[in-house]
Amino acid sequence: MAHRTGVRAPSRLAAAFFDRDAALVAPDLLGALISTGTGEQRATARIVEVEAYRGADDPGSHAFRGRTPRNAAMFGPPGTLYVYFVYGMHFCANVVCGPAGTPHAVLLRAAEPRSGVDVMRTRRRSARRDHDLLRGPGNLAAALGIDRDLDGARPGRRWSIGDDGSPAPEVRVTTRIGLAAGRGDDLELRFVVVGSPAVSRSRAG
DNA sequence: CGGCCGATCCACT
DNA sequence: GTGGATCGGCCGA
Numbered sequence: 001m002a003h004r005t006g007v008r009a010p011s012r013l014a015a016a017f018f019d020r021d022a023a024l025v026a027p028d029l030l031g032a033l034i035s036t037g038t039g040e041q042r043a044t045a046r047i048v049e050v051e052a053y054r055g056a057d058d059p060g061s062h063a064f065r066g067r068t069p070r071n072a073a074m075f076g077p078p079g080t081l082y083v084y085f086v087y088g089m090h091f092c093a094n095v096v097c098g099p100a101g102t103p104h105a106v107l108l109r110a111a112e113p114r115s116g117v118d119v120m121r122t123r124r125r126s127a128r129r130d131h132d133l134l135r136g137p138g139n140l141a142a143a144l145g146i147d148r149d150l151d152g153a154r155p156g157r158r159w160s161i162g163d164d165g166s167p168a169p170e171v172r173v174t175t176r177i178g179l180a181a182g183r184g185d186d187l188e189l190r191f192v193v194v195g196s197p198a199v200s201r202s203r204a205g
Numbered sequence: 206c207g208g209c210c211g212a213t214c215c216a217c218t
Numbered sequence: 219g220t221g222g223a224t225c226g227g228c229c230g231a
Contacts, residue, residue, distance in 0.1 A: 028223090046222075049224070053223075060223070060227070061223085062223075065217085067218070068216075069216080070215090070216055070217085084216095084223080085214070085215070085216090086214090086215095086222055086223070086224060087212080087213075087214080087221095087222065087224050087225080088213030088214035088215075088222095088224095089212070089213055089214075089224080089225080090211070090224050090225070092223060092224080094223085107223055109223090126225090127224070136224070136225070137224075138224050138225065139225075177224095178222085178223050178224070178225070179223065180222085181224095191231095201206090202206075202207075206230105206231090207222100207229100207230095207231090208228105208229085208230090209227105209228085209229080209230105209231105210226105210227090210228085210229100211225105211227095212225090213223105215221105215222100215229100216220105216221105216222100217219105217220095217221100218219085218220085218229105
């Protein structure tokens with residue numbers, strides 16, 4: 001008999017879940033659980049902020065100018081992880097959406113820690129409170145130990161996203177963060193869970 | 206709370 | 219050579 005953990009065992013999301021336009025997958029990912037690592041390194045968090053990047057026609061997407069070595073993972077099958085390095089020090093994690101060859105992706109921007117808080121703290125020394133651990137895409141990747149090793153990884157032992165059966169959270173939609181003018185910065189493709197402490201107040205919408 | 210700035214690497218032009 | 223799907227510290231209000 002399994003002992004109580006306070007966290008319902010997450011069921012892995014089916015590949016079909018991701019085989020859609022990123023703008024449709026993104027809001028459905030809110031409230032889902034992402035897990036990384038095994039054993040002592042295991043960590044799980046509830047996704048509360050995401051952005052949709054809609055492939056070759058989206059000027060804000062890394063795939064806008066076609067396939068390159070860096071964005072190759074975006075062209076993989078739905079559910080593939082796309083990890084990139086920015087500003088000389090941060091990694092950001094995306095889940096690839098749509099059929100293979102259509103480079104849609106959902107950027108994971110913030111999450112609430114559910115288990116493995118100790119490992120996350122060792123990876124995020126500067127985080128003051130628990131809800132700061134995975135606030136922001138660079139911090140989320142750092143807390144979960146996501147780096148270039150996981151670029152292109154399929155869901156499995158090293159990482160996975162699942163549903164815990166909770167009711168769908170209330171969602172708010174805003175424009176995307178950090179894009180230069182003219183790069184689709186006016187599109188409402190950012191989705192946040194209303195009231196989550198892991199979404200900063202000024203950016204709650 | 207909001208704005209500004211430096212840090213630090215690398216993919217692409 | 220340039221600038222980025224960022225972060226955290228520091229400043230002034």
